[in-house]
Amino acid sequence: MKTRITSLLISFLLSFHFQLSFSQNIPEIPDFLDPEDLKNIDCKCLEKEVKYSKEDQRYIDILWGESLKYLNAFVIALTTTPEGSNCIDSDVATYETVDGFKKMCIMDRRDMQLMVKHIYQILHNPETAKKCFAARKEVDWIYSPSKELEEKSEVAQWLDRMTFEEFFNTKVTNQEVMEYGLDFSKNFYEMITGDGIKTPPNFPYDVSAKALPNLWAGVGWNPMYAEDSERNKRNFLNVRGGYAYAEILGHWGLLRIDEINGEKVGAEVGMVVQAVNTLYPYHNHAISELYYTMRQPACTNQFKTFAIRENNDKLVTVKETKDERIVQFDAGMPNEHTMWSSSSYDRDPLVYFHENTIHAFEVDGNCEAKPAEGALVTIWARSDAHESLNDYGSTRLCECADKPNTPAVRGKKIQCQLTKLKH
Known part of the structure; x- marks a missing residue:
């Protein structure tokens, strides 16, 4: 009994110390936010508040604390102006x-401003927001x-x-995907903790797994x-076994908020890992998205990104319906290799994809x-998940x-289905 009480006391003191130090380190808010909007928020959760035993609450507090640190660093990075x-x-x-x-100031986008506002509301009202936070132990599709x-x-x-090893052995029927996945699982720890992992300089501190x-x-x-x-017929087997994402804040994450002060919360924030020697296929979605590279490449142009907006004249419309526009792009153009940008944790680490932007990632091994x-390890976010067309x-x-x-492979003509957005 004495040991149990001591453990609970330590847990409480650690949690209190974190909340105190965290509240003292929340940065000044950017000018586009109204300080009054951050006070005494009202949160509507996507599910009922989960109650935990005193023993289990200790683990929730640790997970919650590290989640807040991740979100705090993320909004500081987005709203800090780089030198020059x-x-x-x-x-x-x-x-x-x-x-x-083509580059832009990311906070010129309204969806980004709303995402940042909602995260600051969470950071300034952690106890209120925490009611929407859960470990989600019962969910059988996260591992x-x-x-x-x-x-x-x-x-x-x-x-x-359940581990990835168990998942790929029991839930994946394609033998090649299984083998890629087991290798991915075997090396995952080194992928996210190796010497090459670096947090981008716009972040105030390290948010990596280390x-x-x-x-x-x-x-x-x-x-x-x-x-x-049906969708995966268009995917590469090594990507199917060598790609995974995690969501901290969002409709499918740990912190599941439906509304703050009556305003829908569409932000999804997490992280992504993609194995080397893979091409994450050309794809698009109706929701906007961003990635921060958090690794130093092993060579020049190791991490390459392709992005073409839906209104670019290199896209040729071949068919239209009331819900979609089918377009083609010639990925076999003589200068196609110049249409890919490269990134590093400290060189052009941030990419943003507008709605319906066709994009792809190639990782050289x-x-x-x-x-x-x-x-390739990235900090990842989406902004409008509350819209009906914007789920995964x-x-x-x-x-x-x-x-x-x-x-769709490089060097060939690719065809994509763009969603006609309804406003």
Whole structure:
């Protein structure tokens, strides 16, 4: 009994110390926010508040604390103007690559302003927002990606989620995808903690798995393309087994808020890992999205990004319906290689994709000393998940125009389905 009381006391003191130090380190809010909007918020959760025992609450507090640190650093990065930029309270993002690399002040976008406002409301009212936070132990489609990662986290051990190894062995029927997935799981820990992992300089502190081990181990990861589906006929097998994302804030994450002060919350914030020697296929979705690269590449141009907006004249419309526009793009143009930008944690780390932007990621593994342990690791977010067209099922993979329902490869003509947005 004495040991139990001591443990609970330590847990309370740690939680109190974190809340105190965290509240003292919340930065000044950007000028586009009204301080009055951050006071005494009213939160409507997407599910009923989950009650935990005193023993379990200790683990929730740790996970909650690291989640707040991640979100805090994220909004500081988005609203900090890099040296040499003319932006105001804003980082700089690349948003299109095919006609030269086009950049913008990311906080000029209204969806980004709303996302930042909602996160600041959470940060300034942590106890209110925490009522919408849960470990989601009962969810059977998010997993522990690595036994080695789990061993570094008492929270992950308490959660005891199914591992990627179990998932790929029991839920994946394609043998090649299974093999890629088991290799992905085996090397996941090194992928997210290796020497190349670096937090972008616009962040005030490290948010990687090395600094926030309980969050990265316990958040719950989803290998969203691994299982067979109609959509995955257009995907590459090594991507299906070598890609996963996790969501901290959002409709499918740990912190699930429907509304703040009567305003819908569409923000989704988390992280993504993509193995090397893969091309995340050309695809598009009706929701806008951003990524921060958080790794130093092993060689120049290792992490390449393609982005073409829906109104670019290089897209040719071949068919239209009331709900979609089908377009084609020639990825076999002589100068196609110049249509991909490259990034590093400290060089153009931020990309932003407007609604219906066709985009892809290619990760070179030829320059890796240990390619099995190499991956593109990113901080990731979406902004309008509350809209009906913006769930993960609306992500549309493009196809080879000459061979429908096969993956669109570089050097060929690709065909994509763009959603007609309704306002």
